[in-house]
Amino acid sequence: MHIKHFYDHALAQGSFAIESNGKVALVDPSRDIQPYIDFAKQHDADIIAVFETHPHADFISSHLEIQEKFGAKIYVNEKVGVSYDFKHIGHGDEVKVGKVTFRALFTPGHSPDHNSYLLLDENGNEKAVFTGDSLFVGDVGRPDLREGAGNIQVSRKELAGMMYDTVNGVFSELADDTIVYPAHGPGSLCGKNMSNDLSSTISNEKANNWAFQIQEKDKFVNAFLEGQSFIPKYFPNSVEVNRKGAxxxxxxxxxxxxxxxxxxxxxxxxxxxxxxxxxxxxxxxxxxxxxxxxxxxxxxxxxxxxxxxxxxxxxxxxxxxxxxxxxxxxxxxxxxxxxxxxxxxxxxxxTDPLINIDDFKNNPDAYTIIDIRNESEVADGKFFDSAKNIPLPELRERAAEVDIQKPVVVHCAGGYRSSAGFSIIKSLLPNAKVYDLSDAVDDFK
Structure with missing residues (x-):
């Protein structure tokens, strides 16, 4: 048996290929199928199965393309409500791939239709669990993405309660040495507190993941709902694309x-x-x-x-x-x-004029300062007391709130986002004098 972890750093997204006895199964494949083709060729194997944990919000899956090109069967919980040919797989159902077995675990909480997949080796031992967006390293998948998207739409509070049951009734029952392979790592917007590690074990998560530490359900729900990041505009659309197949x-x-x-x-x-x-x-x-x-x-x-x-x-x-x-x-x-x-x-x-850093340092009150970081970032502390926070995803809709009576300076945390924010304000408020603080923000932290 071979397990290959593919990781897209830009999207902080992990997918997996598992080979056994000349057969390959994929879990949550990204839209680019070439890495999986190369893996199958390397092992002289055929791709025969795709296991989807849920309809992803943050990336487009290639499950339909893989099915049509290679004849692979797509396994997914019927609650997803898909438009393509699929095999329903519910809690406890098993599928053999070569000499290994995939056992479905119903793990709602991030979404109401979420499966994880427990991998059993040829001797029936628990080898790994592919947890999708349910269990991350150090965190669990946010519960607020399915209030307005998907076949089943559930309130975040109800999903948070489901996640408590999933953590304590499903994941906590797995063998301690079972490897945890989640669909996301640090930087993903599908969680809020992920470790830098891309895999873990059940024992490590029991010891270190906050979700295993809170015993009372009400306290768990409250902690889970608190401090979630913004939801990108494209997330609900991706759920629908993945339900249909791209x-x-x-x-x-x-x-x-x-x-x-x-x-x-x-x-x-x-x-x-x-x-x-x-x-x-x-x-x-x-x-x-x-x-x-x-x-x-x-x-x-x-x-x-x-x-x-x-x-x-x-x-x-x-x-x-x-x-x-x-x-x-x-x-x-x-x-x-x-x-x-x-x-x-x-x-x-x-062309865009560059900011006079010395003048800005000496006369910050002469400028309107717009902080386009996320609210959670600003909660950890402002760089400028007078700055107005308008997060970048909201800036096009809220540009009218920017005071243009003074020159406007836009900043983020490191200089990447501020270029986008500055250009948005320039495009929507043509009479404003706008500057990008860019990398110079480091001088003010």
């Missing part, structure tokens, strides 16, 4: 409209994916800068700023960067509302 990633990228030298219509949403320094040297008027370097959380911030029904254009430096940007938007299902990806667009080009 188109092939290769086709999504290949069929996206790609242009060079065109003029983008006025009033369009333009996402400029270039480095912030290049953006400030010259960009289309009204463009929003969401940088797309490999380590950037481009998908998350695109899906937090732009809604899933909004049409938008992508601007990139060259063909290679454009292809990469389209690949990344497809990972969250946003290729469907992309009008076109554009290189060298025509139109009015504007």
């Amino acid at each position: 188109k092939y990633l290769e086709d999504a990228v290949k069929n996206a409209d790609k242009k060079e030298g065109i003029e983008i219509p006025q009033g369009s949403i333009i996402i400029d994916t270039r480095d912030k320094h290049e953006f400030k040297k010259g960009h289309l008027k009204g463009a929003i800068n969401i940088q797309n370097k490999e380590a950037d959380k481009f998908e998350t911030w695109l899906g937090s700023i732009v809604g899933p029904s909004e049409k938008y254009y992508l601007v990139a430096e060259n063909q290679q960067d454009l292809e990469f940007a389209i690949y990344r938007v497809a990972k969250i299902g946003y290729e469907s509302n992309l009008v076109a990806g554009v290189i060298n667009p025509k139109g009015e080009i504007v």
Whole structure:
């Protein structure tokens, strides 16, 4: 038996391939199927099964493409209410893959239709549990994403109660040395308190995960509901795409409209994916800068700023960067509302003045300071007492709250998000004088 953990750092998303006796099963596969094909070839094996824990909110799964290309069976709890051919698998049901066995565990709490999958080796011993978004390393999956999405919509308080039962009635009963493989790691918005470790054991979680420490159900529910992060705009849409099954990633990228030298219509949403320094040297008027370097959380911030029904254009430096940007938007299902990806667009080009740091340091009260960090970040302390907090995902809707009687300075925690925030305010409040504090925010922490 071989277990391979695939991890997408940008989305903080883990998926898994398990091979036994020439057969491969996948758990929660991401939209790019090539790594799983390579794994199967490496072991001279066939992909025969996909186990979906639930309809994911933060990424698009490739389960339908894998089924259609390889004839794999998709196993998922019928409560998900899917539109594709599937095999229902409920609590205690088992599926043999080669010499190993997958046993479904019904683990609601993050969602009301959530399965985990316990892997039994050829001797019937508990080897690992693939916990999806139910149990993380150091945390459990947030309970507030299914109040307005999915086949079954449940209040966060009811889901929090389900999670208490899942932790104490399912996970706590597993063997202590069972390896825990969750679908997410640190940085994911599906939890709030994750460890930097990407896997664990049941014994470690019993000892260190807060969810195992609170014995009273009411106290657990209250602690669970407190302090959850914002919900990106794209999350409910991804749930629905995953319930239906997505188109092939290769086709999504290949069929996206790609242009060079065109003029983008006025009033369009333009996402400029270039480095912030290049953006400030010259960009289309009204463009929003969401940088797309490999380590950037481009998908998350695109899906937090732009809604899933909004049409938008992508601007990139060259063909290679454009292809990469389209690949990344497809990972969250946003290729469907992309009008076109554009290189060298025509139109009015504007440049952005740089802030005079010395003047800002000496006269902070002469500026309107906008802190675009999340509320949970601001709760840990402000960098400027006079700053107004408008989280980046809310900035397009709340830009009118920005006082433009004074020059506006936008900051985040490290300089990546502030470029997007500054460009949003510039695009929506053209009479404002706006500056990006960028990396210089480190001088004020």
